Amino acid sequence: MEPGDPRRLHRLHDGDLAADERARVEAGLSDEDRARLAAIEQVGAALRNTLEAEAAGFDIAAAVMARLPASPATAGVTPISAARSWRSRARGVLGSRSVWLSTAVAAAAAVLLFALPWGGGVAEAATDECEIESLEVTGASATVLRLPATRGEGTSTVVWLDEEEGP
């Protein structure tokens, strides 16, 4: 396993590797890689369960109505309490808004969210905070990486697009 190669881990997890390559990759898995695989499986299962539950009783009109109180125009500047509430709803892999949009594009997109300690250090800690409320993707699978900064000063957020093979 080449270091920093999450795509191969995803392909291994998804069963997309040929038998010989799978054997080779599995033989080269580090403890960190195994931990990543376990996290991918856990989050994937949680996301699948939630999407199935949402799809069973999905009501798009109700979903749109539910968005009205948070509409940008209802309050030009959102109090931080509201913003944090919004953030907490969006935080993590099971935020209702994420699921709503993900459900809407489920046929065309593969969306996987997870947070993992990728290890390694940075010379200077990143201090930005960015929350992903929702993600719609076609023609690629997407992974949201929340990378913990060193020195406990915040995180970095990366939306990683893994484009499908072919023309």
Added chain:
Amino acid sequence: MRLAVAVALLLCAAGPVRADEPGARCLLRVVHALPQEGGVDEKLAPLKDRLTRAPFREWKTFKLLSTEERDLQPSAAAEYPLPGGQKASLLFAEHATSPEGKHLVRGSFKLEGGKSTSRTMFSLDEGGVLLVAGQKHAGGILIYALSCKTEK
């Protein structure tokens, strides 16, 4: 019918933008990452720490392809030209302020015209960076780095 009513209500709720609502200045950097050794373009110094850690470790050269800055009012969108005829569009939805004076920008970032299309809805701290990466381009990948400052 319910959907039509809901959409109509949503559009009505959007309403006119108040003059006192602060706008935002959003900067989009487009970076070409390549696996060959070459280092980080000095113009990318503000991003160097982010580009030299996971998940970018397998990329050794980072070139700045373009830098575009746009001023946006709430609920307004702007387009950013991209390599290969692709297009990025940014919608600045709203601005939020914390009691400590920390500013947040909410919006969506859309990439289209290439092999894949994506739309990311985000809430970004002022001074923070949203990175969208992985689209294949000329033997490497593209990395989009978006950051915003509010006008307050």
